[in-house]
Amino acid sequence: MSRNKQRTTAAASAPTPAMEAAPAQPATLSYVTPTEFVELPSRGQFYSPEHPLHNKEVVEMRYMTARDEDILTSRSLLKNGLAIERLLENLIVDSEVQPNNLLIGDKNALLVAARVSGYGENYNVTIKCPSCNTNVAHDFDLSALSVNHGVQPDEDNASGVHKTDRGTFIAELPRTKFSVEFRLLTGEDEIYLSKASAQLAKLNLPDAGATNLLKRLVVEVNGVNTPSEIHNFIDNMPAQDARHLRACVQVVTPNLDMTQSIECSSCGAVTEMEVPFTSEFFWPKQ
Numbered sequence: 001m002s003r004n005k006q007r008t009t010a011a012a013s014a015p016t017p018a019m020e021a022a023p024a025q026p027a028t029l030s031y032v033t034p035t036e037f038v039e040l041p042s043r044g045q046f047y048s049p050e051h052p053l054h055n056k057e058v059v060e061m062r063y064m065t066a067r068d069e070d071i072l073t074s075r076s077l078l079k080n081g082l083a084i085e086r087l088l089e090n091l092i093v094d095s096e097v098q099p100n101n102l103l104i105g106d107k108n109a110l111l112v113a114a115r116v117s118g119y120g121e122n123y124n125v126t127i128k129c130p131s132c133n134t135n136v137a138h139d140f141d142l143s144a145l146s147v148n149h150g151v152q153p154d155e156d157n158a159s160g161v162h163k164t165d166r167g168t169f170i171a172e173l174p175r176t177k178f179s180v181e182f183r184l185l186t187g188e189d190e191i192y193l194s195k196a197s198a199q200l201a202k203l204n205l206p207d208a209g210a211t212n213l214l215k216r217l218v219v220e221v222n223g224v225n226t227p228s229e230i231h232n233f234i235d236n237m238p239a240q241d242a243r244h245l246r247a248c249v250q251v252v253t254p255n256l257d258m259t260q261s262i263e264c265s266s267c268g269a270v271t272e273m274e275v276p277f278t279s280e281f282f283w284p285k286q
């Protein structure tokens, strides 16, 4: 246990390489995979009392090993989109914690920590400069991402959202003046939404990501909790209300702050850009 370096910030420093962690002598190949404590952006709030992460501020994760890498290259897992999920399932020490039941910001924090432990904090991606449209290579520093715990709804906040004692939030809509209760996005919702999007794309239909997201998260409108009525309301709600509701969701969602400022190596323009999740995230070019 003493070999395990404890840290509470997500992706704050480079993992200790295996050779350093092993005793210098005698020559032995036994080696305990170190673990680390990753800070949850949610601080365990918003999970129901039955959830294993209820009120937990950190999650213990193993460092990535060669065997974990096999998961990332398994063709069948990649094809089914299960590789990332299976990886997290293996790395999280508490087997009660299911990656799909994680709040989205917590899942992001664990993914970044896993990436840093496996391949380091340097993430090289080709991005398109918004100023000059040139494709430039950029190194993102994954250890420099800060944790955003979300606007605490009990504090004064401009959007007027407040928290309920069931881990959900209430927002007042500016046009209809309806009161909307919503919950936070989970890994499972994310998978559902991306499948729904892919299906629409296959049928050449316009994407409905924004309304589907709200349909997924809203649990009650003005005391009505029948899903069909809520869905109907969301489809027909004034655009101004929809925009306000999406902003409310955004402002209370705890997450890693994925924005970094980038200087274009071609024109010198400095832009704030979100770290993109590309295939290089877990499959870096060597």
Ligand SMILES: [Zn+2]
Pocket (backbone or CB within 6 Å): 129, 130, 131, 132, 133, 134, 264, 265, 266, 267, 268, 269
């Ligand atoms: Zn540029």
